[in-house]
Amino acid sequence: xxxxxxxxxxxxxxxxxxxxxxxxxxxxxxxxxxxxxxxxxxxxxxxxxxxxxxxxxxxxxxxxxxxxxxxxxxxxxxxxxxxxxxxxxxxxxxxxxxxxxxxxxxxxxxx
Amino acid sequence: xxxxxxxxxxxxxxxxxxxxxxxxxxxxxxxxxxxxxxxxxxxxxxxxxxxxxxxxxxxxxxxxxxxxxxxxxxxxxxxxxxxxxxxxxxxxxxxxxxxxxxxxxxxxxxxx
Numbered sequence: 474x475x476x477x478x479x480x481x482x483x484x485x486x487x488x489x490x491x492x493x494x495x496x497x498x499x500x501x502x503x504x505x506x507x508x509x510x511x512x513x514x515x516x517x518x519x520x521x522x523x524x525x526x527x528x529x530x531x532x533x534x535x536x537x538x539x540x541x542x543x544x545x546x547x548x549x550x551x552x553x554x555x556x557x558x559x560x561x562x563x564x565x566x567x568x569x570x571x572x573x574x575x576x577x578x579x580x581x582x583x584x
Numbered sequence: 585x586x587x588x589x590x591x592x593x594x595x596x597x598x599x600x601x602x603x604x605x606x607x608x609x610x611x612x613x614x615x616x617x618x619x620x621x622x623x624x625x626x627x628x629x630x631x632x633x634x635x636x637x638x639x640x641x642x643x644x645x646x647x648x649x650x651x652x653x654x655x656x657x658x659x660x661x662x663x664x665x666x667x668x669x670x671x672x673x674x675x676x677x678x679x680x681x682x683x684x685x686x687x688x689x690x691x692x693x694x695x696x
Contacts, residue, residue, distance in 0.1 A: 474643075479626075504682050515674060516627070518684040561627065569634065569681050571642070572617065576626035 475500050477564050479575030487583050492549040494578035496562035503570075505538055505545040508561045510577070516561055519547075552582050587611065590675050590688035597662070597669070597695050605660045605691045607675035614680040616658035620644060621672040621690075630673075633658055634680065662693065670695045 476499040486492050496505065504523045508516035520529055522538035522545065529536045535548045545564075549556055559577040588609040597603045607616065615634045619627040629642030633652040647666025652658055658677075662669045672692050676685040 506684060508685075515687040515690050516676075516685075517687070521682065521684060523682060563685070565682070569615075571629065571632055571640070572676075572678070572685055573629065574619070574627040579624065 475564075475566055475571075475573050477562060477573045477575040479562055479578055481578055482576060483579050483581075485581045485583065486552050488554060489551050492552050492556070492580055494547050494560050494562075494580075496545045496547075496564075496575050498543045498564050500566050501542050502564040503542075503567050504565055505542075506563045506572075507536060507545075507547055508563060508574075509558050510561065511558045514558075549580075552580070554582050554584055556580060557582050588675060588677050588686050588688045590673075590691050592691060593689060595691055595693045597693065599695055600664045602661055602663050603669075603693065605662065605673055605675075605693070607658045607660065607688060608656055609677040609686070610656060611677055611679075611686060612655070613677035613686070614655070615678045616652070617676040617678075617685070618642075618648075618650065618658070618660045619674045619676065621674060627674065630660065669693055 478497045506521045507519040510516045526540045527538040533550045537546045559579045561577045563574045591606045617632040618630040628644050630648050631650040633639035649661045674690045675688045678685045
């Protein structure tokens with residue numbers, strides 16, 4: 474079955490440093506989504522990428538979808554303490570099929 | 585307000601007992617999902633339903649059961665057959681097609 478892998482599992486950075494998490498699927502995806510879960514909270518949707526090679530930005534966050542639509546990345550520039558949490562990618566093989574989550578990357582930011 | 589509601593937030597169960605976790609949404613979403621999250625871990629899919637009266641097993645369905653008799657509701661029963669039920673359970677809904685998932689606040693189940 475479809476597998477979505479994410480690395481690294483943990484990342485500790487100093488405030489102001491950059492951070493990147495990578496997501497890889499065993500199968501081609503119709504779309505990739507990114508979520509953030511704050512400690513003690515529930516996942517909250519950040520963004521969705523649909524097109525091959527797509528790049529989207531949200532302030533300090535940059536999201537990319539690979540040309541083959543099997544991998545994706547989230548890059549945060551100049552991290553802040555408010556960026557703390559676990560970042561998950563999630564993908565669907567085909568539109569409307571099951572949504573499979575990666576294992577997540579837990580980010581801690583030291584002030 | 586539109587949203588997805590899970591109840592209760594905290595639940596304690598004696599070993600050997602079945603327990604049902606509630607998930608209700610008023611977003612008119614077709615698809616609903618149940619995930620399990622263990623400390624420091626990702627989201628593992630238990631069951632999902634893309635339409636009323638139909639549901640599919642996820643990756644860790646053993647020891648769990650669901651029903652989808654109404655579009656708004658997707659209750660999850662944790663049975664005594666689930667060997668290690670203590671976990672954080674998250675319910676999500678989405679419209680179907682390419683759409684984002686909305687999560688409930690979660691239910692933290694502890695077996696005592």
